[in-house]
Amino acid sequence: EKEDVVYTHHRSHTHYLAKGGSLMGLVAELLGREAGCSRGRGGSVHLTDRSVGFIGSSPILGHSAALAVGSALAFRMDNLSQISVGFFGEGACDEGSVWESFNFASIRKLPVLFICENNLYATESPMSVRQAEGTDLCERVRSFKIRAERLDGNDVNAVYRAAQSAIKACRAGEGPVFLECMTYRWKEHV
Numbered sequence: 001e002k003e004d005v006v007y008t009h010h011r012s013h014t015h016y017l018a019k020g021g022s023l024m025g026l027v028a029e030l031l032g033r034e035a036g037c038s039r040g041r042g043g044s045v046h047l048t049d050r051s052v053g054f055i056g057s058s059p060i061l062g063h064s065a066a067l068a069v070g071s072a073l074a075f076r077m078d079n080l081s082q083i084s085v086g087f088f089g090e091g092a093c094d095e096g097s098v099w100e101s102f103n104f105a106s107i108r109k110l111p112v113l114f115i116c117e118n119n120l121y122a123t124e125s126p127m128s129v130r131q132a133e134g135t136d137l138c139e140r141v142r143s144f145k146i147r148a149e150r151l152d153g154n155d156v157n158a159v160y161r162a163a164q165s166a167i168k169a170c171r172a173g174e175g176p177v178f179l180e181c182m183t184y185r186w187k188e189h190v
Contacts, residue, residue, distance in 0.1 A: 012057035062095035091122025109175035153181025
């Protein structure tokens with residue numbers, strides 16, 4: 001919904017548009033123009049547009065999970081029906097702040113949707129060299145008593161259905177939900 005909020009990472013353009021952001025505002029922002037969604041000051045990786053609930057994007061790994069939890073806590077404290085969404089890649093799951101965010105959100109049963117876009121690489125490192133053999137992110141997240149689901153992130157219908165179910169659960173007071181959207185990086189990192 002428009003009043004819900006989104007925090008995301010440095011690959012934020014499509015998240016902004018999906019949240020209802022203006023294509024013209026995005027293009028103007030990328031060109032550093034005053035008509036941009038961040039008045040030309042955010043550029044590609046620091047998009048902000050509060051009018052559509054797109055609170056911010058940043059290249060800092062894992063920040064979106066913690067910020068989304070903060071907004072969810074505020075919504076709970078103010079007794080609002082809003083939810084927050086935090087997008088991040090699986091590389092951010094190597095950051096302690098992400099796991100602290102999961103723990104706090106679970107304890108407080110906060111209305112936050114965590115979306116992990118798992119493309120199997122963090123910069124140039126495959127998951128196989130960063131995490132123990134057989135590591136299952138959903139299993140790790142479930143250890144915090146958070147509902148977690150892995151799905152084909154390239155199947156728009158599957159993502160839509162899973163997101164709708166997760167949003168419904170968050171609004172119903174069931175606590176946070178984690179979606180691991182499996183995808184693949186088709187081009188080099190930079």
